[in-house]
Amino acid sequence: MTKPKIKTYSTGSFRDNFMQQEASLDSMMKSGFDKFFIVLVEEMLRVIKLPVPPVRATSHSLIYLTSGEAIMSIGSDTHKIFKGQCFVVPAGQVFSFRHRDINKGYLCNFHDDSVIGKFGKNALLKDFEFLKPWANPCITLQPASAKHVEQLFRRILQEYKQHGLTHRDIIQSNFIALLCELKEAHTTVARATQTQAAQLTNRFKELLFKNLRTHHRVSDYAAFLNISPNHLNKAVKAVTGKSPTKWIDEAIVLEAKVLLHQSDLSIAAIAEDVGFLDPSYFTRLFKKHEGLTPVAFRKRIEKS
Structure with a gap:
């Protein structure tokens, strides 16, 4: 007998099961959203159906806050982040959340393919250890780095809203830069404790x-x-x-x-x-x- 497996949601099936099906959703998540999309956290909170029970996804998610706080269960622990901090939910990791927190920021959902694309290589993904399910899911940025990260999120969102993925090269190059900023913040902490x-x-x-x-x-x-x-x-x-x-x-x-x-x-x-x-x-x-x-x-x- 084949053993049952925990259901893992693609971006499309997660959207169908856990988001309100309304017209604004199509403008937020444009064609090709199964590979990449970016939205404001406060806009996503308006359409998400809560609570989201423990699930897995086939893609990675980043949540970066510019104000307020967010609470999420990732793996077996519950975490809280504030302004200037980032949640990383790697593909394959169990996550859930119950509350409609008061916050603002950016949410980006992406598949490995969107990182590799035209400018990246498979080896690039190995550099981003924070995208592994066993990594620390919370990243705290220093003020200077947080400023750069917020600028990159804003630029990517602007491009995505105006052109979707038709300007994929601009989005990808900025997104790789963003991941490199997060990698540096993650690695700095790791180096301090890497016994x-x-x-x-x-x-x-x-x-x-x-x-x-x-x-x-x-x-x-x-x-x-x-x-x-x-x-x-x-x-x-x-x-x-x-x-x-x-x-x-x-x-x-x-x-x-x-x-x-x-x-x-x-x-x-x-x-x-x-x-x-x-x-x-x-x-x-x-x-x-x-x-x-x-x-x-x-x-x-x-x-x-």
């Missing part, structure tokens, strides 16, 4: 993202990394404040929560999808982290 333990932790999180359904033991990931479980435990806990076991358990529970939101699969089927043949063990793990059973969690979803 050997931090590098090891990033590799662990990358492996966890790729192998969650099949590997649940710390010893498995230690073996992948050719180190002892004790070494991995010390490194991850020192960098993140959480043990590898807690990272693994939280990732499993997050996968299960998405399936509980998206499907009517039985608890046993969900347990199997996240790698447990024993539904009772899965239920105990879920309750330990969420404070209620998967059945009770699903009932709470249905009432909300």
Whole structure:
């Protein structure tokens, strides 16, 4: 039997399911929006249907604030940003949000193809580590950098509103410059904390993202990394404040929560999808982290 998968939305299917279908939407998201679009955050908030449950997308999103605040769940944690800060939601990462925050700024949604295009190369994407699902989703910009980033967002939005993607070269060149500004801000913070333990932790999180359904033991990931479980435990806990076991358990529970939101699969089927043949063990793990059973969690979803 093929295991069920968490639904991942293309830009088009996300629009169909989570946005009000009105005339203004077509003027905001022009032809080719599945590869790239940019809007003002406050305009998008007027058409989004809330709450957006835990989902994944096939494209990346950037949210940059010029005023106010924004709250979003990305991965297993909830984050808040303010003016001069940016949310990065990489393709494939689980995200959700519930509230219509009071803020202003820019939202850009883009596929890898729009970065490569005419001026970029596949290797360029490897430079933007902040677009990886295991990276820190929040970027704080220094005032000078924030000024440049805001100018770039404004220029790209102006071009997009006037010409859509017909002036793709102008949009792409400015957008690559914007990503390079974000990369510098992200790398500056990373350099300050890039100890050997931090590098090891990033590799662990990358492996966890790729192998969650099949590997649940710390010893498995230690073996992948050719180190002892004790070494991995010390490194991850020192960098993140959480043990590898807690990272693994939280990732499993997050996968299960998405399936509980998206499907009517039985608890046993969900347990199997996240790698447990024993539904009772899965239920105990879920309750330990969420404070209620998967059945009770699903009932709470249905009432909300």
